[in-house]
């Protein structure tokens with residue numbers, strides 16, 4: 001019986017091509033209106049020299065950082081997305097699942113000034129992965145996570161649990177993706193349990209939208 005986690009990563013195998021097309025054509029409105037800029041500014045604002053983009057997908061953020069002379073390294077568990085990221089920019093992009101990163105099976109470098117995860121923490125047990133990322137940060141390094149805003153995404157059911165994204169309204173053939181909804185306190189607890197200290201919280205919002213488009217958390221790594 002497949003776990004939601006394995007179905008989640010497998011859905012990216014199926015959805016890689018339409019995802020690459022959607023990102024590169026800029027068809028996801030919330031991204032090009034609000035959230036791309038939000039994560040980019042949050043990362044640039046910390047003036048990092050070396051950045052790891054965790055769950056980098058097809059690599060748009062790596063390219064945006066490289067364009068600004070930042071040494072950006074990516075890692076993702078989906079082969080086609082990693083290949084697309086490698087082909088589209090000069091960044092090193094590692095192929096590794098989060099499970100492999102937790103087990104320390106893959107060397108993806110260390111001493112990063114900043115690790116970011118843009119809509120890439122979609123599974124349930126994120127604490128071991130966050131703790132593994134904490135160990136890859138240089139002293140004083142930070143983690144920047146952008147995710148679905150819990151209040152906007154709750155849809156009337158504000159408790160941690162698996163949900164399903166159907167990609168209705170997206171162009172192309174998509175396989176539904178399980179993802180784990182977590183409340184704001186659950187996010188903050190996960191950061192704390194992984195040895196991070198929250199130093200910033202933003203709710204990026206379009207001026208013409210009544211609800212925030214995302215939740216953006218900035219946390220300082222700490223010795224564990």
Ligand SMILES: C[S@@+](CC[C@H](N)C(=O)[O-])C[C@H]1O[C@@H](n2cnc3c(N)ncnc32)[C@H](O)[C@@H]1O
Nearest residue numbers: 009012055056057076077078097098118119120
């Ligand atoms: C919504 S996409 C975000 C991609 C990219 N950060 C962006 O902003 O476009 C989620 C990414 O997480 C990756 N991912 C999900 N589960 C994973 C896992 N268990 N191991 C490695 N990567 C995973 C997927 O392959 C996908 O690229």
